[in-house]
Amino acid sequence: MKKKLIFTSIVPLLALAGIFVLCSPKKSSGLENTGTIAPDANNAGLKLPDGFGAEVTAETGAQARHIVVTPNGLIYVKLARPKDGKGILVLQQDANGKATVKSGFGNYGGTGIYLKNRYLYASSNQEVFRYKLNAQNEVIDPNAPEKIITGLKMGREHETKSITLDNDGNIYVNVGAYSNSCQEVDRQLHSMGIKGCPILDSAGGIWQFKADKPNQTYKDGVRYTTGLRNVVGLDWNIQLNQLFVMQHGRDQLHDIFPEMYTTQQSALLPAECMYALKKGDNAGWPYMYYDQIQHKKIMAPEYGGDGKKEAVGNFIDPVAAYPGHLAPNGLLFYTGNMFPEKYKNGAFIAFHGSWNRSPEPQAGAFVVFQPFKNGKPDGDWEIFADNFAGTPQKAASGRADHKPCGLAQGADGSLYVTDDVKGTVYRITYNKK
Amino acid sequence: MKKIFILTLLMGISATCLFAQAKKTVKKPVKKPAAPVRGLTSSIAAGKKVYTLYCVSCHQLDGGGVQNLNPPLIKTTYVLGNKGKLAKIVLNGFNDNVEIDGNTYSNTMPPLNILKDQEIADVLTYVRNSFGNKASAVTVAEVKKARASK
Numbered sequence: 001m002k003k004k005l006i007f008t009s010i011v012p013l014l015a016l017a018g019i020f021v022l023c024s025p026k027k028s029s030g031l032e033n034t035g036t037i038a039p040d041a042n043n044a045g046l047k048l049p050d051g052f053g054a055e056v057t058a059e060t061g062a063q064a065r066h067i068v069v070t071p072n073g074l075i076y077v078k079l080a081r082p083k084d085g086k087g088i089l090v091l092q093q094d095a096n097g098k099a100t101v102k103s104g105f106g107n108y109g110g111t112g113i114y115l116k117n118r119y120l121y122a123s124s125n126q127e128v129f130r131y132k133l134n135a136q137n138e139v140i141d142p143n144a145p146e147k148i149i150t151g152l153k154m155g156r157e158h159e160t161k162s163i164t165l166d167n168d169g170n171i172y173v174n175v176g177a178y179s180n181s182c183q184e185v186d187r188q189l190h191s192m193g194i195k196g197c198p199i200l201d202s203a204g205g206i207w208q209f210k211a212d213k214p215n216q217t218y219k220d221g222v223r224y225t226t227g228l229r230n231v232v233g234l235d236w237n238i239q240l241n242q243l244f245v246m247q248h249g250r251d252q253l254h255d256i257f258p259e260m261y262t263t264q265q266s267a268l269l270p271a272e273c274m275y276a277l278k279k280g281d282n283a284g285w286p287y288m289y290y291d292q293i294q295h296k297k298i299m300a301p302e303y304g305g306d307g308k309k310e311a312v313g314n315f316i317d318p319v320a321a322y323p324g325h326l327a328p329n330g331l332l333f334y335t336g337n338m339f340p341e342k343y344k345n346g347a348f349i350a351f352h353g354s355w356n357r358s359p360e361p362q363a364g365a366f367v368v369f370q371p372f373k374n375g376k377p378d379g380d381w382e383i384f385a386d387n388f389a390g391t392p393q394k395a396a397s398g399r400a401d402h403k404p405c406g407l408a409q410g411a412d413g414s415l416y417v418t419d420d421v422k423g424t425v426y427r428i429t430y431n432k433k
Numbered sequence: 434m435k436k437i438f439i440l441t442l443l444m445g446i447s448a449t450c451l452f453a454q455a456k457k458t459v460k461k462p463v464k465k466p467a468a469p470v471r472g473l474t475s476s477i478a479a480g481k482k483v484y485t486l487y488c489v490s491c492h493q494l495d496g497g498g499v500q501n502l503n504p505p506l507i508k509t510t511y512v513l514g515n516k517g518k519l520a521k522i523v524l525n526g527f528n529d530n531v532e533i534d535g536n537t538y539s540n541t542m543p544p545l546n547i548l549k550d551q552e553i554a555d556v557l558t559y560v561r562n563s564f565g566n567k568a569s570a571v572t573v574a575e576v577k578k579a580r581a582s583k
Contacts, residue, residue, distance in 0.1 A: 080501065081537075156528060156539045180541070188526075188543035255490050355499040358489045398493060421500070 037097040037414065037429050044426050045401075047386040051340075051432030054385070057416065058091050058099040060423035065111040066162065066330070066406035067418045067425065068120070070137035073411065075099055078113040078122055080160075080420060082106075088113065088122055090139075097414075097427055105142030111160035111232065112173075113406075116211065121171065123161040125154045128173060128209075149173060149209050151217045153202040157186075158230035164243070166236050171211040172243055173221075176230035177204035181250045181302050182286035189256055193302030197286050200226050204285055206234075206245065206277065227283040227315065228275070232352075233331035233407075239345055240375040243277045244319075246328035246349060250289055250300070251356040257301040265307075267360035268293065272328050273318035274347070274370070274377065284315035292321035320377040325354035326364040329405040333372075336413025339430045346372045348384065350404035350417060353395065362398035365389045367407070367417060385428060388419060471551075473558065473570050480559025483552045487545055488560075496564030504531045504538040507564045516557070516571050520579035523553050550576040 039053025046054045063080035070076075075091035083089075086104025093099040112123035120131045120139060129145035148171065152161060155178020162174045179186050182197040197204070202218060205226040209216045224243075233246040254266030261269070270289030275281075284290075284297060288311030291298045297315055299305030322328070330350030334343050346369060353364030367385035371378050389400035402419035409415060410427070417426040471479070484492075491503040498505035506512050511531070512519065526544035530537055548556070550573045557571035 156530070156541055159539065185526075185543055186541040189547060191543070252490060255487075355493070355502070356490060358491075358493055359485060397495065398499070399495070399497065 051430055053431050054426050054428045057427040058425040062423040063420040064418035064423045065420055066113045067408045067416055068113055068115040069408045069410045069416055071411045072137055074137050081109040112163035114163050116165040121163055123163050125159040126152045146214050149216045162232050162234050164234050164236050165211055169211050171209050173207050174231040175203045183302055193286055224279055225277045225281040227285045229285040232329040235331045235333050237333050245275050246331050247273045260301055260307045263360055267357035268324045270324055271321035272326050274320040276319045281316045290318055290321055325356040327352035330407035332407035336409050338413025348407055350407050352403045353400055355398050361396040365395050365400040365403050367404050476555045476558040477562050480555035483556035484559055502540040504533055506560050509533055513568050516575050517579045520576045
């Protein structure tokens with residue numbers, strides 16, 4: 001019903017926009033060309049709040065992870081695995097916002113990509129590189145990046161290295177824990193946690209390095225925060241000058257401790273947490289998890305917990321908590337001017353979607369908006385862009401057509417979203433005047 | 434919940450035993466009763482219960498696994514090939530970087546050696562005859578052999 005209404009109200013708008021686009025002279029670089037980007041007739045299959053539209057900007061046919069968009073509209077997409085030997089794709093947009101793959105480089109897979117001070121930073125699962133850009137934001141020498149960080153720990157879980165930079169010349173790198181909950185035998189029924197979890201020396205946290213110093217290893221960096229199981233989505237909040245991260249909470253409470261947790265509890269717990277980090281913070285993994293229903297830090301069952309006992313230790317609280325296993329893979333503070341005022345400085349979170357809720361229904365594969373006020377989450381989060389899955393059934397089975405992963409803001413304030421199932425790049429715009 | 438399940442499983446096994454023995458005495462009175470061999474249908478049904486308890490959270494209800502993490506169980510050589518090797522994956526866990534159809538999977542599979550031979554035989558029979566798979570049953574004897582050769 002509502003969908004129909006949106007559809008019927010958008011069709012004439014679209015037609016108008018179409019005529020406008022057809023009649024207006026074509027500009028060479030379309031991105032300053034605000035207000036003329038017409039969403040696709042079906043909003044690229046997405047469900048959005050009133051006034052928003054979406055288009056498929058590009059189909060890359062690859063596992064598109066994080067994404068950046070330059071001020072002049074070039075798009076760089078990091079691929080989980082190289083496609084035809086290229087791990088980073090360069091996309092060029094036309095005046096209508098449709099993009100085509102122009103070239104590619106970097107023979108490594110990974111997730112992290114970030115743009116700062118005319119450098120493009122990108123990570124493999126063990127290293128971080130940077131590429132100098134020219135005045136058009138093109139990579140000058142795709143075959144000769146500077147290796148900034150090397151020798152990062154990579155296990156068989158949580159291998160990806162997400163990155164972001166601050167305004168003081170530092171780069172922050174997630175090194176995910178190569179374990180679910182630091183058990184003696186990973187993921188095994190009733191296996192207890194290793195005392196003084198040894199993984200934390202080189203993983204399970206965020207490391208800070210210099211953004212411009214070549215060949216740094218652990219000894220050159222700082223373990224900025226510890227006790228973070230795995231972070232994929234992270235962003236530097238320029239208002240607070242502070243690092244925000246989204247933690248992927250632990251899996252399998254029921255599988256490992258079936259007498260303490262039902263499958264229903266295990267589907268919702270623990271929370272996926274948003275943390276605002278300060279140097280030296282400890283978020284508590286693997287000794288605790290955050291229970292968003294009890295609003296408490298709970299001692300992990302591997303370390304003596306029973307689902308109720310509170311955690312013991314100096315662990316920080318999340319600033320916001322979301323239902324379990326939704327897999328927050330992208331975080332972006334919105335600083336643009338295209339969207340209505342309420343979105344300014346709030347957070348968009350790309351929830352890739354759960355797998356660890358079986359046999360309960362899966363959830364996620366949507367982009368959430370978290371309102372912020374004075375640098376703090378303020379009010380309930382809401383689903384902003386939904387139906388990446390295609391149908392509610394596909395979302396519930398975990399067989400989503402598309403799964404949102406990376407987020408980027410265009411110079412005009414539009415929001416870009418990647419999908420790492422089929423490699424679709426979406427662009428969400430606000431069209432209400 | 435789990436206790437009830439194990440109880441029903443045990444009851445099921447003893448019922449099948451009795452039935453098999455009764456049947457055998459009628460048809461082949463000379464042959465002494467061997468270890469109970471389940472019929473395919475009952476093994477699949479029992480295996481589904483084991484799958485739901487121990488496998489579903491990673492390999493999923495449809496056996497399709499999870500992209501990049503947990504390998505699918507649909508028409509792969511791991512599932513349809515050598516039964517001894519397959520039983521050993523369940524017994525020992527699995528930490529190899531599997532490549533199936535150009536995709537790799539890198540999550541940790543814990544050893545499930547706490548499962549009884551019968552449970553492993555049933556769950557593998559279920560997997561080999563579900564999600565579009567069609568292959569011979571895995572017997573208790575085959576699991577026993579795999580466990581012994583560890």
